Amino acid sequence: MTSSPLSVPAHRAAASAVPAARRWAVRYARRLAVTDVAAVAVSVLACHLLFLGTAPLPIPTHDAELLRLTYPQISLLVAVLWIALLAVLDTRDEREIGNGSTEYRRVLRTGFAAFAVTIVLAFFLGLNLSRGYVIAVYPAGTAVLLVSRWLWRRWLVRRRIAGEFSHRVVLVGSTASVRQTAADLAREPGHGYRVVGVALTDGASTGSLGDLPIVGPVDEVPQVLGGVGADTVMATSSDHLPPERIRDLAWQLEPRRHELVLAPALTDVGGSRIHLRPAAGLPLIHVETPHYRGAGRFAKRAFDVLAATGLLVVLAPVFATVAILIARDSEGGVFYRQERIGRNGEPFSILKFRSMCADADARRAALTEGMDKGLFKLVDDPRITPIGKVLRRYSLDELPQLVNVLRGEMSLVGPRPALPSEVSEYDRRELRRLAVTPGLSGLWQVSGRSNLGWADGIRLDLYYVENWSMTQDLQILWRTVKAVVSSNGAY
Known part of the structure; x- marks a missing residue:
């Protein structure tokens, strides 16, 4: 009689199938170890050659008879110390690799720890190390390690999407x-x-x-x-x-x-807001309340103003070129204004380059008849002009919104600015999107844009509202560049 695959004896399952199921983590950790060693070795060697040259220079000490070391020996000790700390501080822990920022933070902490240990040992041993070498080697090595981990993470995500690792x-x-x-x-x-x-x-x-x-x-x-x-x-x-x-x-x-x-x-809560605090034998999960005031909000606004101003100056030739192309392509103004709903339900006039025919709003009602709730977008919208298709493909029609950012009506990153007709249909959960300033870009844009369904777009916007941080904003801006270049979901 053939046994069911679910009837494998427990001792056989424990001895064979389970180790195989988790073998990917061991293989991946070994690969990380190899590239970590290479990253540290290359960084230490490069800084050594840059600051100290190829000669085996002796290190000045307070007591020449107590300890005699050369810089090549010190560089070797620095590399060994750093590599050892990467293992001791669990930078390759399978619970952290491939997701979240903990892996990166541990790599950063390891760099700080190696630097601190080097300074302390040099002080107590009386070694007068080259300041330029010590100051440069750890930031350089940490940067190379972070890039290496980021590249591995991209590879790991692709393998996981394929069902592996x-x-x-x-x-x-x-x-x-x-x-x-x-x-x-x-x-x-x-x-x-x-x-x-x-x-x-x-x-x-x-x-x-x-x-x-x-x-x-x-x-x-x-x-x-x-x-x-x-x-x-x-x-x-x-x-x-x-x-x-x-x-x-x-x-x-x-x-x-x-x-x-x-x-x-509890879902859609970022890891930075969750803290595990055992009490009375209970693993209590503390969830911090989102904050939209104080230093964080000031930093976000300052970044928006500086970045928007710089982009407007740099992109001035692009603005002029696009304006000329629009004016020659079809009748109507260069810019398009539309009422949107901003933070706390305040209406404002959003500014875009015109990508549709002049009577686009009048023709909207006929095109939306019978459609479900949500953002109205057609793959082949007949109202879009020839130049408008190019502008939308690369999101150039959104560039004038930098003016909205300077006015404080929008931010560089935030939820998609909603139409009044959409807000009128919001339930209490969806109204939560209006707790923060809408953005020129956001999770909706870097996650598929118009290819997303209404529910997915709302979920992403709510996740942003609940877990906002400057770090997340910078990540979204980086992903925005990739999304614009690929033009996925843009129409």
């Missing part, structure tokens, strides 16, 4: 929570969690849920993980998973080195 997950919980969590994880495969099965606390123990197999009863999940090649159990929000049951599940997973992950009902 990911944690293979069995979801445990109620039908509704499992279905929602599976959809959320499938939407972001680059985060490294691939659902391979489910176990329901309020449903059948056989069959399937959508396209996911039901692996069996919840209590038997630890025994069947090897059969489906899973290495992680993710418990979703469910009234049928009390603390005692989750604790028992964790105990059963421990011998096989499987991981247990708890997915709370």
